[in-house]
Amino acid sequence: MAKIKLDTLVMGYARIQAEATEIASQLDHVKSMLTEVMVEDQIKTHEVQDGGKIYRATFLQASTPVVDEEGLEKELGTETYEKYTKRVLDRKALEEGMENGEVDPFAVGKHVTERKNRPSVRFSIRAADDS
Numbered sequence: 001m002a003k004i005k006l007d008t009l010v011m012g013y014a015r016i017q018a019e020a021t022e023i024a025s026q027l028d029h030v031k032s033m034l035t036e037v038m039v040e041d042q043i044k045t046h047e048v049q050d051g052g053k054i055y056r057a058t059f060l061q062a063s064t065p066v067v068d069e070e071g072l073e074k075e076l077g078t079e080t081y082e083k084y085t086k087r088v089l090d091r092k093a094l095e096e097g098m099e100n101g102e103v104d105p106f107a108v109g110k111h112v113t114e115r116k117n118r119p120s121v122r123f124s125i126r127a128a129d130d131s
Contacts, residue, residue, distance in 0.1 A: 035059065035121050052128050061119040065112050067091070072111040076103065 038046070038059045045058045069089050073081040080103065084094040097103035 031121055035119050038121060039119060049128055053125050054128050056124045056126075058122045058124075059119065060122055062117045063114040064117070066115045067108075068111040068113070072108065075107045075111060 034057055037043075038057070043059065045056060047054050047056045049055075067089055069085075072089070084090050084097055084103070094103060094108065098105045098108060
């Protein structure tokens with residue numbers, strides 16, 4: 001009796017897992033298409049009201065500053081650069097150095113770029129009467 005119950009549960013789990021994988025794939029595809037259209041049309045947020053609910057898609061893309069440490073060291077000189085580094089660049093100390101005038105922010109800016117993360121869309125649903 002236990003084996004039949006376990007067999008049924010395992011097979012049910014496998015079936016649902018396969019369905020979930022397929023649905024996740026479809027969801028990723030639609031999300032990619034939605035992101036592509038929002039990027040092309042430069043749309044930040046889009047809402048659709050249906051059946052007492054508001055469906056909202058919001059375009060998101062984070063970015064992270066990336067410092068060209070080798071170029072920065074050449075720009076500032078080794079002595080100044082080493083004041084603001086440990087084994088890696090001490091960004092907080094460098095920012096303080098820029099704030100107190102020890103380091104030229106324009107010199108630093110030439111060696112900082114933004115690394116953009118993969119764009120995505122956040123999707124939410126709320127009742128239409130919620131504001």
